[in-house]
Amino acid sequence: MSVIKSVVAVTLAITFASPALASAGFVALEGSDATSFHRDASYTPQLFKYLQGSSSKSVLVFNSGGSVSDLSAITGGVATTNVTSLAGVTLSNYSAIYLQTPGNCCSADVNALNGYGSSVNAFIAAGGNISIGNYIGGGYDGVVVGGSATPAGMIQGYMAMNGGVGFGSSCTDGEVVTALGTAKGFSQPPVDGCWSHQGYSNSYWGALGYVNLISSSPTEFGYADGTGNGSSFLARGGTLGSSGTPEPETWALMLVGFSFVGATLRRRVATSVAA
Numbered sequence: 642m643s644v645i646k647s648v649v650a651v652t653l654a655i656t657f658a659s660p661a662l663a664s665a666g667f668v669a670l671e672g673s674d675a676t677s678f679h680r681d682a683s684y685t686p687q688l689f690k691y692l693q694g695s696s697s698k699s700v701l702v703f704n705s706g707g708s709v710s711d712l713s714a715i716t717g718g719v720a721t722t723n724v725t726s727l728a729g730v731t732l733s734n735y736s737a738i739y740l741q742t743p744g745n746c747c748s749a750d751v752n753a754l755n756g757y758g759s760s761v762n763a764f765i766a767a768g769g770n771i772s773i774g775n776y777i778g779g780g781y782d783g784v785v786v787g788g789s790a791t792p793a794g795m796i797q798g799y800m801a802m803n804g805g806v807g808f809g810s811s812c813t814d815g816e817v818v819t820a821l822g823t824a825k826g827f828s829q830p831p832v833d834g835c836w837s838h839q840g841y842s843n844s845y846w847g848a849l850g851y852v853n854l855i856s857s858s859p860t861e862f863g864y865a866d867g868t869g870n871g872s873s874f875l876a877r878g879g880t881l882g883s884s885g886t887p888e889p890e891t892w893a894l895m896l897v898g899f900s901f902v903g904a905t906l907r908r909r910v911a912t913s914v915a916a
Contacts, residue, residue, distance in 0.1 A: 670876070678746035
């Protein structure tokens with residue numbers, strides 16, 4: 642039995658610990674200001690559990706504005722680590738990065754990741770997740786989220802923060818959680834007074850591989866592309882926050898390992914019968 646136990650142990654160790662099996666993480670664009678500004682105790686723990694996924698590592702809250710709004714009391718037990726600079730930070734020590742908006746409202750610093758592009762991309766490629774709060778368009782240094790320039794007319798919200806192209810509602814509570822969002826652990830939030838300050842055009846971002854998790858009311862934002870359809874929270878890549886489901890390669894390794902165990906058992910039984 643000691644041989645079988647050893648085989649099982651090795652199989653499980655390879656299956657669940659092999660870094661080669663890690664899939665790339667996801668990038669999420671959060672148009673809502675509910676997390677840092679309104680400190681919504683319903684939405685925030687859902688968001689941070691989504692970011693953490695099945696990892697036990699804490700979420701890195703990064704605010705390039707010089708001060709971080711401590712969210713640890715409303716993350717539903719998901720541990721956070723607050724930093725105002727990524728200099729000297731080992732990203733692999735964290736499950737995800739939450740890029741907080743300076744002042745907690747209402748637009749992200751589009752220069753915050755400049756100089757860290759290669760390390761952030763390596764973090765995502767290794768399975769780390771990243772959420773950019775109140776993303777207003779434009780590219781970071783080497784981190785691709787939708788192109789290197791602001792896509793005119795495709796991001797709208799509070800005070801037309803996409804550079805003055807068109808107008809969106811300044812405050813709204815018209816969001817509806819999609820079926821995919823529900824599957825990822827999100828539920829309809831309570832009324833905040835200002836739930837989403839920004840929205841993303843489905844027609845533009847969908848072509849880039851992003852999917853809706855929390856979709857705005859079709860009449861909430863009037864986009865320059867004429868669609869009138871937007872979402873306040875988009876994500877692409879990776880497992881989109883799924884937890885605990887082994888990848889196909891993982892299942893393959895498990896089957897090989899346990900097939901070996903079965904074969905060993907059969908040989909031992911045959912030997913005993915013969916004896």
